[in-house]
Amino acid sequence: MLFMRLELNQSNTRPRRVTEIITLVWNWAMTMTEATQRAGFEILGREDFSELTYALVIHHPLMARAARPGQFVIAMSHEAGERIPLTIADFDRKNGTITLVIQAVGKTTKEMQQTCKVGTALYALVGPMGVPSPVGAARKVVCVGGGLGVAPIFPQARGFKEHGAYVIGVLGFRTEKLIFWREKFNACCDELILCTDDGSAGLKGFVSNGIELAVSRHRDIDEVVAIGPPLMMKACAETTRPHAIKTVVSLNPIMVDGTGMCGGCRVKVGDQVKFACVDGPDFDGHKVDFSDLMMRLRRYAAEEKTAMRRWSENCRMKDHVGSAAREPQLPAQLAPDLMSELLELPDPIDDVLGG
């Protein structure tokens, strides 16, 4: 009985004090978590390839470790932003970074071009998403990247090379000035075929011409992997169809969550409906219904235009009001005229490969 009393007395007081301490510690821990959350995902490096294309190097050691060729992320630049899918263009396990290559074509990507500087952070970044591309089996592959597809094809080319395949790179740009990552591709491709629309570098013509060239040189190609705007991927699939070469395309339709929950990214492949985010993003190019994909990509074209117009008006107003106090500006901002030119949006199907 006495023992019980004793313990009762002790424990009547002790937990209360401990609770207080624990509460203090928790409050502190919570402020700490909030602080780290506010920090988001830090941008360690940035490179501008042209007026429209830029690369962001983002600190995320866990994702750098997990990422495989062909996977993508969903990023939000700020709390009120939209979730945009971007293919992982490179990952560096040693330094714990991933690289995203972004083309400024819509409101969000243009805004990111202005705000995402070294030292700032993305509000949200989740991934790696999607089924990784199998890079182990093929012995001789053609890796095709057109426009925005150039950066995302890089991890695949490197992956194939690491697995001992003979890699033929086919890269398409509009003109010589826009070429980037040439050395990176040279390092992982056994052959590199450059194509430019105006013939200023390499082959004059489209990537499909490059594929023709590769096919004429090599009779034993196991696989063609093509990433780029839907029209380009369609052209690639049509080029390889007569040769019956397995052709994989990476689709990037409109997504919200990227975890198979909304169904917004559904695509028709053969007679099936697939979700690009969890069943893809890689599909058999000979079976994909590209016209369905292109139609669905135009779903929010009107709203995108509204957002774009409103945003660029805001930008111009800010330019007008506070140009003195501004930080060093980026190319797009320096030329307000360019902004108004860009108001006429490119067809949304051109910007599907956000990165």
Place this chain on the structure above:
Amino acid sequence: MAKKKTIRTIPQQRTPMREQPAHERVKNFAEVACGYSAENALREAERCLLCPDQPCVDGCPVGIDIPGFIRKLGEKDVRGAYDTLTATNLLPAICGRVCPQESQCEGVCTVGDSLEPVAIGRLERWLGDTAIAEGWVNIPYIEPNEFKIGIVGSGPAGVACAAEMAKAGCEVVVYEAFHRPGGVLRYGIPDFRLPNDVIDAEVNNLSRLGVKFECNTLVGRLFTIEQMIDEMGFDAVFIATGAGYPTMLGIPGDSLNGVLSANELLTRCNLMRAKEFPNYDTPMPIERHVAVIGAGNTAMDAMRVCLRLGAEKVHCIYRRSRTECPARAEEVHHAEEEGVEFHWLTNPVAILDDGSGGVRGMRCIRMELGEPDDSGRRRPIPVPSSEQEFEIDLVVFAIGTNANPIIGQTSELRLDKRGYIEVDEHLATSMAGVFAGGDIVTGAATVIEAMGAGRKAARSIKNYLRIRDCSRDYGTEGKFGAGMLFGLGLGEQNFARVRVG
């Protein structure tokens, strides 16, 4: 001692809850039901007979001590009532709003045999809201142990399990793929039913219990379940990823622009705040005539969101009759008040193209009810040559969900034929230390059923880790009774946490 209450002496009418009038609320996202005042709540508490059978406790999937908290309310001990309630349910403000009480606690209420049942849900909600307003938190003294628990998904099942495990003294980390925690509570349930502030407050309470929320983390892809156990030092993992993979219509025209899943509509509107476009970047254009296919709670939410986003006419297309409709009665009633047009016994056959990839209309067929099917509901059969066309510009389908495939794709866990995770009666999966519950096991169900699964999983995890609960409660003398030894109860409640074996 007050006179014993009988069915004759209690207030005969259920205390009404103030609601925004239908014509006003369709223009805003504020809550439809405004909640009880303190007087309302105390009056409604009077209606409980405190009957000895307590059918309501059995009716509740998590077994809340309903008469217990109502008795405290009757004694005007609001804090005490809150403490009793939160002993079982840490999210009263959420459950009071979203549980289908009429088929659970209120459905079996003794008062309900002859009068309207006690408004248990409204009382629960009032207590939850009062606690949030007053800043009450119950942080019990928790003796930490060395166990680390990983929870995949911050929806209702995940948070229920997280709360239990944190109270047991474990270090708990909850992973969420979205940028804000809450799962379906956040992305699925609209503000006018469950305001974001309420979710924030309840999530905050869990954080104060020591639960850590890690957003922007897609488990399975960023790291696998196997890695959580083998490399990241988790002693047990609970998978609560939900169903969430929307079922497609599978009729001609279902890939047209202007055909989308209720999940997409609701996520855009609730989580991404499309209703505030262009201040928020995510758009959700609503056309004039909307058809929502299905008549579950998700369908009701989708329809009412469409009305608030400016739709002129919203049709509900359901192939069975009103009797079989799975939504909460209150939701159907609200949707009706707000002007949704219901078409019972109607099934879509085709969605019509407007020539430029959009929707022009929908062709539907009349149905009639035949013999009961596996689900016990009467099977709908098409009536020949009864097709009719609706003029529609937006089609939202809310016809159920399938299992989310990501965990299945990335782990060795055994799945059933339909892709759901296979578990035994203790919610243990085929992998040691890994448990699963909620929609990813049962298929789409309700918030409270998922929370029930979360609590059940927590019990199993404690068993698996040989954790005994230790909420040493040195209360008043009166609490000590039979079965005590040196002030320690012989029941599981009072043993120190030790790992044996």
